[in-house]
Amino acid sequence: MSNVVIIGTQWGDEGKGKVVDLLAEHADVVVRFQGGNNAGHTMVVQGKQFISHLVPSGILQGKTCYLGNGMVIDPGVLLEELDYLSDHGISVGPDQVRISEKAHVIMPYHKSLDHAREIKKGDNKIGTTGRGIGPCYEDKASRRGIRFIELTNSNVFAERVKSILEEKNFTLEKYLSAASLKADEIIDTYTAYAVRLAPYVGNISVELHRSLRTGKQILFEGAQGTHLDIDHGTYPFVTSSNTLSGNACCGAGIGPKEIQHVIGIVKAYTTRVGRGPFPSELFDDIGDTIQEKGAEFGATTGRRRRCGWLDTVILNNAVRLNGLTGLAVTKLDVLGGLDSLNICTGYEYQGETLDYFPGDLQVLGECKPIYETHPGWSEDISGIRNYNDLPENTKKYLRRIEEIVETPVQIISIGPARDETIVVKNPYTA
Numbered sequence: 435m436s437n438v439v440i441i442g443t444q445w446g447d448e449g450k451g452k453v454v455d456l457l458a459e460h461a462d463v464v465v466r467f468q469g470g471n472n473a474g475h476t477m478v479v480q481g482k483q484f485i486s487h488l489v490p491s492g493i494l495q496g497k498t499c500y501l502g503n504g505m506v507i508d509p510g511v512l513l514e515e516l517d518y519l520s521d522h523g524i525s526v527g528p529d530q531v532r533i534s535e536k537a538h539v540i541m542p543y544h545k546s547l548d549h550a551r552e553i554k555k556g557d558n559k560i561g562t563t564g565r566g567i568g569p570c571y572e573d574k575a576s577r578r579g580i581r582f583i584e585l586t587n588s589n590v591f592a593e594r595v596k597s598i599l600e601e602k603n604f605t606l607e608k609y610l611s612a613a614s615l616k617a618d619e620i621i622d623t624y625t626a627y628a629v630r631l632a633p634y635v636g637n638i639s640v641e642l643h644r645s646l647r648t649g650k651q652i653l654f655e656g657a658q659g660t661h662l663d664i665d666h667g668t669y670p671f672v673t674s675s676n677t678l679s680g681n682a683c684c685g686a687g688i689g690p691k692e693i694q695h696v697i698g699i700v701k702a703y704t705t706r707v708g709r710g711p712f713p714s715e716l717f718d719d720i721g722d723t724i725q726e727k728g729a730e731f732g733a734t735t736g737r738r739r740r741c742g743w744l745d746t747v748i749l750n751n752a753v754r755l756n757g758l759t760g761l762a763v764t765k766l767d768v769l770g771g772l773d774s775l776n777i778c779t780g781y782e783y784q785g786e787t788l789d790y791f792p793g794d795l796q797v798l799g800e801c802k803p804i805y806e807t808h809p810g811w812s813e814d815i816s817g818i819r820n821y822n823d824l825p826e827n828t829k830k831y832l833r834r835i836e837e838i839v840e841t842p843v844q845i846i847s848i849g850p851a852r853d854e855t856i857v858v859k860n861p862y863t864a
């Protein structure tokens with residue numbers, strides 16, 4: 435029996451959705467353990483594209499999907515997503531989708547605060563997705579949050595909203611010059627959500643343990659990426675949750691001994707949305723080519739993603755922080771046709787070479803990438819299904835990554851569709 439965690443190694447958007455969808459075939463249940471609808475997981479099945487923001491990508495494989503206590507969930511968005519999936523013939527009843535009673539609810543004031551704070555910060559803004567993620571996690575940490583337990587308990591919900599809103603409206607109006615919100619409207623809307631969602635809510639930790647006891651296999655789906663982690667990412671240009679593999683335990687309510695494999699998803703190059711330092715960022719035609727060929731626009735906000743060369747300083751950081759046991763390299767096809775490829779192997783900072791990812795953003799901002807250059811390949815690799823059939827230079831690129839980060843490449847994605855994949859070693863069957 436194996437349980438597997440999928441983690442983004444860079445700044446999110448590595449293609450986790452596709453790999454989760456692929457591996458979900460071998461799992462019995464799929465769990466998300468952090469984040470909210472700031473994530474956008476894209477899957478292409480039989481030529482049709484699905485983007486999910488909250489429901490784990492395993493839903494397309496007909497698996498039971500859990501939204502763990504570590505998540506922050508906008509109930510209106512979740513209902514829209516359930517309706518959308520249902521309209522496309524995918525089963526999303528309370529047996530297929532389970533929501534942790536301890537997950538926190540994103541309220542309208544969280545979204546208003548997210549927007550208004552970004553506006554007030556002006557040039558210093560973080561570039562959040564504007565979905566209310568940060569303000570919701572703030573309330574969780576300061577013990578003013580509303581969980582699904584409270585949302586679905588009409589005796590406490592209305593009172594809780596009224597008392598919290600007093601302070602939120604004060605901040606919105608007086609400090610942020612933004613519109614205040616009306617308690618009655620929020621209570622009415624959210625009470626209707628609660629009625630629909632109540633059958634989905636339960637004690638996920640207990641349900642997962644029951645699954646484990648009966649030999650079921652779990653796939654944990656990370657959102658965002660290692661370098662957006664609130665502790666270990668490029669703070670303050672990060673999201674508000676722990677995105678690392680360790681949080682699969684806290685955010686789902688299971689112990690670390692249940693996890694056997696941690697697969698890091700690595701885009702064959704690097705991208706980032708939002709602000710913050712990015713040492714291997716490209717500002718030339720190659721960056722534009724990668725951006726266009728890779729269709730690098732955010733699945734959630736539609737923003738153009740910044741593009742750069744693969745950075746193994748970042749990757750080594752992800753290997754260490756997550757305890758990665760294997761890698762899945764995605765979008766390798768996008769690099770085809772380039773004469774040569776650079777891999778960043780270290781940073782130069784004030785005449786010194788750094789082989790680790792600095793925590794001080796001022797230092798990181800001054801780091802210059804040190805590159806080694808490899809020959810590219812001109813062949814279209816999207817039709818290849820066996821590792822040995824890949825062009826020699828493609829294999830050399832992959833082997834060099836494995837060598838630098840001392841972690842094996844187990845999955846290679848060469849196109850958006852489920853079958854455009856080379857599985858070297860499946861963590862569930864190997």
Ligand code: IMP
Binds near residue numbers: 674
């Ligand atoms: P927030 O999570 O909306 O608070 O945004 C904080 C930072 O994380 C911003 O730079 C966002 O662009 C980034 N971010 C959040 N979610 C994702 C994601 O799923 N992919 C890539 N970047 C993300």
